[in-house]
Amino acid sequence: MEQAALGAVSEVSLWSLFMQAGIVVKLVMLGLLSASVWTWAIVIDKAVTFRKIRKQLDNFEQVFWSGQSLEELYRSLSERPAAGMSAIFVAAMREWKKSFERGARSPIGLQMRIDRAMDVTLSRESEYLEGRLGSLATIGSAAPFVGLFGTVVGIMTSFQSIAGSKTTNLAVVAPGIAEALLATAIGLVAAIPAVIAYNKLSGDAGKLTSRMEGFADEFSAILSRQIDEKLQSSRPGQAAQ
Template identity: 60%
Template sequence: MDPVTTTQVITETTVDAVPLDFSMWGLFLRADLVVKLVMLGLLFASVWSWAIIFDKWWRFARVERRADQFERIFWSGRSLDELYQEMGHRPQHPLSALFIAAMREWRRSQDVVASSFVGLKERVDKVMQVTISREMMNLESRLLFLATVGSVAPFIGLFGTVWGIMNSFQSIAISRDTNLAVVAPGIAEALFATALGLVAAIPAVVAYNRFSNQSSRIGQRMESFADEFSAILSRQLDERG
């Protein structure tokens, strides 16, 4: 055998014998620039989604806990004016914000004449509706990002997969070798991009559905409280009339 050919065979055998690194870091390092950008984007989306998930989980839990405490105090029979003074005009959750806004408008109009009672009730109801809208916007902030990640991330991962498979076929065309060792690295990188897309999307979808449900419950709770509080104010107006 020709010495050059022998040396070439030995070299190829040695290279083939070197195991490829199929760890996540190894797949990232070998990936094409486009696939790397896809992976980095999905990683950022996943990290930011988890930050939102933990923040919303803590916030919704706190809101529901404080709302329970507030309703127990509110329905304990204490004076509305006393409760308003005790809360110090600093709402700590949506129900207290709703109560303070309504009481503030009520107290501003304490000296109105009887002919303006209907207008007073309408103003209080309007203030409560505006407060509900504002508090719901605060509760639902950044949920749109979770919905976007949940719907878009799989397709971004699929784009990285298609791009990686295209690179694999290009490797086959250049080397003219259909050996699995030629295409395996590219296919592994492509599938890794798909996995990252699913890792980013699945928690975002689950969290969005859960927080949307909790937000709807809190919104219904605020609407019910506004109706009940409006009825209380209406009775007081009737007594004053």
């Protein structure tokens, strides 16, 4: 009897614990493992995306401040899909050209339309940067409690084994306790990286958004000056005075 008990204890491994677990605990473990895989998929995708966007922002700023005319830059960027600062620039220039083609007369109204176009584009770019980060927050907050649920079920299994065998022998209670601890461990494995990744990626997304907001403000000031100059030059009577 003791040899059988020792043999049962020696066979306790991660795989054997999973296979011996009840259907509820198995579902909990599989769900947490799936959440962990999804977390790392998001982390890798966001890391690659953010690196690509940083490079795009650096390249655009280099070209924008190189002295190239706004018209030439607009023509080159409007011919292909734009993102980040390029999208904000194209949206502002498109509104600029449409307004003057229709004979804009109010500098305040034109400036408001341009700012609105940039705000809408900036909001869209910000939503793209923050996409799927909510999943990390959900996993980080919910995974420990899901693991705790598996722990409770595992402990209940141990008590049922004790009641059925009418003994507190370690060989009887060990599988249930180990099963419970494994569910807790998997919950932490899923939650901890999700919380760390969410904080890091949220900060990176905020920094990228701040860079685009800064460019939008600077470009708005540049267009404001040009609007004043263009509208004044279109009023020869006032210019002569």
